[in-house]
Amino acid sequence: MPKMYEIIFKHIEEKVQLTPEDKELIQTFFKPKKLKKKQFLVVEGHVCSYLIFVSKGLLKSYNVDEKGNEHINQFSPEGWWTSDMSSFFSGGISFYSIDAMENSDVLLITSEDFENLTVKVPIMERYFRLLFQNSLITKERRLISSHTHTAEEKYRHLLESNPDLINRIPQNLLASYLGLSPETLSRLKKNIVLGNK
Numbered sequence: 001m002p003k004m005y006e007i008i009f010k011h012i013e014e015k016v017q018l019t020p021e022d023k024e025l026i027q028t029f030f031k032p033k034k035l036k037k038k039q040f041l042v043v044e045g046h047v048c049s050y051l052i053f054v055s056k057g058l059l060k061s062y063n064v065d066e067k068g069n070e071h072i073n074q075f076s077p078e079g080w081w082t083s084d085m086s087s088f089f090s091g092g093i094s095f096y097s098i099d100a101m102e103n104s105d106v107l108l109i110t111s112e113d114f115e116n117l118t119v120k121v122p123i124m125e126r127y128f129r130l131l132f133q134n135s136l137i138t139k140e141r142r143l144i145s146s147h148t149h150t151a152e153e154k155y156r157h158l159l160e161s162n163p164d165l166i167n168r169i170p171q172n173l174l175a176s177y178l179g180l181s182p183e184t185l186s187r188l189k190k191n192i193v194l195g196n197k
Contacts, residue, residue, distance in 0.1 A: 001023075001027075003055070004032055004055035004056070004107055005023075005030075005107075007055045007056075007078065007079060008053050008055065008107055009023055009026075010079075011053075011079050012124075012127055015126075015127050015130045015131070016123045016124075016126055016127045016130075017123070018123065022121050022123065025120060025121055026117065026121055026124070029109055029113045029114075029116065029117040030053075030107040030108065030109050030113075031107070031109070032105065032106070032107055032108075033106050033108055034103070034104070034105055035057065035059075035099075035100040035103065035104045035105075035106060036103055037100055037101065037102055037103055038099060038100060038101075039099060039100050040097060040098070040099045041059070041099065041106070041108075042061070042083075042084060042087075042094050042098040043094070043097050044063055044094055044096055044097040045093050045094065046094055047087055047091060047093060047094065048083055048084040048087035048088045048094040048098075049088070049110055049111075050108040050109060050110060051081065051083045051088055051108070051109050051111075051114060052076075052098070052106050052107070052108055053080075053106060053107040053108075053109075054076050054077060054078055054079065054080050054081075054082065054104060054105075054106055055078065055104075055105040055106060055107060056078055056104060056105040057077075057078065057100060057101075057102045057104025057106075058075065058076065058077050058078075058101040058104065058165075058168055058169075059075070059076040059082055059098055059099065059100055059101065059104060059106070060072060060074070060075050060076070060099065060101050060173065061073045061074045061082055061084070061096040061098045062096060062097060062176075063095060063096050063097065069176070070173065070176055071176055072173055072176045072177035073096055075162075075165055075169060075177065077162075077164070077165060077168070081131065081135075082098060083098075084096045088111055089111065101168070101169070102168070114128075146179055151180050151184055151185075151188060152188055152191075152192075154178045154179070154180070155178060155180075155185065155188050155189070155192070156192070158177075158178065159192075171185060171186065
């Protein structure tokens with residue numbers, strides 16, 4: 001079994017149990033793809049055709065304002081799912097672009113194959129329900145955090161929840177994700193390093 005499928009099955013089996021037959025069948029619904037750094041999977045204003053699982057590498061989803069500034073919605077490292085869910089499920093245009101920040105390996109599933117997969121492997125419907133519930137909770141917490149937490153609290157939370165991401169993401173993009181200016185983030189990082197000495 002290719003390594004990228006081992007990673008997705010490990011992730012799925014953290015939530016539900018799969019039989020060897022389930023695994024064989026699940027593989028037939030996904031299309032593997034290799035991405036070069038800066039290669040696009042989804043372009044804002046077009047339809048997002050795939051639900052994307054990251055087997056290796058790092059993706060970002062974002063939109064660009066009229067001044068050309070990127071506003072980061074999500075970073076997706078190994079073991080994460082990403083998509084523009086609204087576009088994926090409705091067939092409407094995407095509000096985000098998604099591209100690779102590093103050379104990446106992904107598994108792609110279309111909305112039609114997603115429907116067929118959940119019919120033919122019913123346990124996957126439960127898996128995705130749990131996945132989407134967790135995603136909704138995370139997004140709600142992030143929304144609350146953006147209104148109520150200080151800049152330092154936001155940065156410390158990211159440090160605790162995704163410490164390896166800090167060194168993989170350029171500071172200006174990290175600042176955009178946290179809703180901070182690059183200068184504020186730089187000052188915070190310095191203060192936290194000094195405070196830890």
